[in-house]
Amino acid sequence: MPTVIERQGVLVGSLAAVLGIVIALPFTLLHGVLPFVVLLVGFGIFMVLLRAWRRPKYPNAYWLGCLVALVVLLPATTLVTFNEQRFDAGPFYGAPYTDGVTGIEVDERLEYRDGDLMVYNRSPKLPPAMIYQAGETLRWAIALDLEPGVKNQSYQLSKVEDLSFVSGILRDRIDFMGTWSFGKKPGRLYLWKWGQVHRFYLQR
DSSP, rough: HHHHHHHHHHHHHHHHHHHHHHHHHHGGOSSSHHHHHHHHHHHHHHHHHHHHTTOSSSSHHHHHHHHHHHHHHHHHHHHHHHHHHHEEEEEEEEEEEEOOTTOOOEEEEETTTTTEEEEOOOOOOSSSSSEEETTTTEEEEEESSSSSSSSSOSSOEEEEEEEEEEESSEEEEEEEEEEEEEEEEEEEEEEEETTSEEEEEOOO
16 A cells, blocks of 8 residues: 555656646746746645645645756756857847838748748848848838937947748747848747747857
C-alpha cells in the first residue's frame, strides 16, 4: 500500500511540474521574469483552493513539482530569450502607420496567411512602413520606427528587403535585411499569431 501511495505522489508531482512548465513558459515572450511569477502565484492559488476544497492530498508532491518546474524553467527561459535576443539591437516596437500608401510603390511583398505583407521604403529620413492586407481589407499598418516620438533620433532604419517567413507556435517570424545607421544588416521581426507586430530586432 505505501508503494502505491508513493507512486501516486510521484505521478501527481510530475504532472504538476509538466503543467506548470507548459503554462508558464510562453510568458517568456512578454518578460523573462514573468514565467517564474506566474508559476509561483499559480501554484500558491492552486494550493489555497485545494485546502478550501478540503482536498490537500499529496501536498508535498505538488510543491516538489513546483520546485522541479522552477529548476527546468531557468534554462528553458534562458534558451528562449537568447534565441530571440541574439540580435544585439532591440527590441523595437515601431509605431502605428496612418499616412496611407497612395502613390507609393510596394518595394517588398510576401504572401502571409490569407493576404500579403507589403513593405514601403519611403525615404532615407522616414522609417519603412509594413502593411498586412487580406483582399481589400487592411488588417494593420506599422511604421518600423526605432524610436517613436524622438525628433532627433540617434538610430534610423531606412530600408527593409529580402523578407522570408518562418512559422511559429504563438508567433510567426519574418527575417529580413535592413539598412540602418550601422549599414545593411540582418533583422528579425515577430508577429503574433492572432494579431499584429510584436517587436523586431536588428544586428549592429
